[in-house]
Amino acid sequence: ALTSNAVREAMDLCVSCKGCKRECPTGIDMAKMKIEFLHHWRRHHGLPLKERLIAYLPRYAPWAKRLAPVLNLLQGMAKPLLGFASQRSLPAWRSDAFVAPAAGPAADPAAKGREVVLFVDTFSTYFDPENARAAIRVLEAGGYTVHLPRSADETRPLCCGRTFLSSGLVNEARAEAQRMIDTLKPYVERGVPVVGLEPSCLFGLRDEFVSMLPGGDTAKLAMQAFLFE
Numbered sequence: 001a002l003t004s005n006a007v008r009e010a011m012d013l014c015v016s017c018k019g020c021k022r023e024c025p026t027g028i029d030m031a032k033m034k035i036e037f038l039h040h041w042r043r044h045h046g047l048p049l050k051e052r053l054i055a056y057l058p059r060y061a062p063w064a065k066r067l068a069p070v071l072n073l074l075q076g077m078a079k080p081l082l083g084f085a086s087q088r089s090l091p092a093w094r095s096d097a098f099v100a101p102a103a104g105p106a107a108d109p110a111a112k113g114r115e116v117v118l119f120v121d122t123f124s125t126y127f128d129p130e131n132a133r134a135a136i137r138v139l140e141a142g143g144y145t146v147h148l149p150r151s152a153d154e155t156r157p158l159c160c161g162r163t164f165l166s167s168g169l170v171n172e173a174r175a176e177a178q179r180m181i182d183t184l185k186p187y188v189e190r191g192v193p194v195v196g197l198e199p200s201c202l203f204g205l206r207d208e209f210v211s212m213l214p215g216g217d218t219a220k221l222a223m224q225a226f227l228f229e
Helices: 005-011 019-023 030-045 049-055 057-082 122-126 129-141 162-166 170-189 199-206 208-212 216-223
Strands: 114-119 144-147 194-196 225-227
Touching: 005 030, 019 030, 030 170, 030 208, 049 057, 049 162, 057 122, 114 129, 114 170, 114 199, 122 129, 129 144, 162 170, 162 199, 170 194, 170 208, 170 216, 194 199, 199 208, 199 216, 199 225, 208 216, 216 225
Parallel strands: 114 144, 114 194, 194 225
Antiparallel strands: none
16 A cells, blocks of 8 residues: 555545644644655655655756856746646746855853854755855844854755655655754754744654654753744
C-alpha cells in the first residue's frame, strides 16, 4: 500500500497544514504520515525532475543566485516542461541574496545584554532577503545582539530540510537537521532563543526534528525555537 497509486492519490489531497493534528479528536498527524508514505514511494518509484528541483533547492541555491536573471527567464519558459502549473508564478531568484557576516564566538562568558539567534531560512535568503535584513534591524533596535550562525563547513546556509521532507527524502532531511542542531547547540546550551522568519521552517525545529532525531539536544532546541512575531 505504501507504494500504490491509490494511496498516492489520497495523499495528494493532503496539503500538510497539520490542522488535523490539533483539530481531529484523535490527533492524527496526516502531514507526518504523508512524509512516511512519500519516503517509501520515492524509494520504489524514484524522484522525477520536478521533485528533484524542489527537494534539492537548498543545495544548489548558492550557485543559482549567481545566474539569477537567466534562471528567472528560463524557469518561466520551462514551467510546462517541468510540470508546474502555468498559472502560478515561480519565486524569483535574487542576485542580492542575504549573506550572513562572519560569525563571532558562539559562547562568550563576558557577553552582556539580550541575545538572539536569527535563523534565516533558504527562502528568505535567496528569494526574500529584505525580510532578513528588516528582522535584524528590528531586533537590534529592540536591544538584542543578533547572532547569525554558520555551519562548520560554511559551504552554504543552515537549512531545516523542509524541501526534502516535502518529497519524502527523510535521510537527506535528517542530515540537514543534524547539521543545524550541531551548529546551534552552543547557543541553545546558553539559553539563547532561536527566532525564525518562515513558519514552516521554524516549526520543523519544533516538530519534525524531534521525530527524526529524538534526544536532549533536539528537545532543548525545540523549546527555544520561536517565530519572529
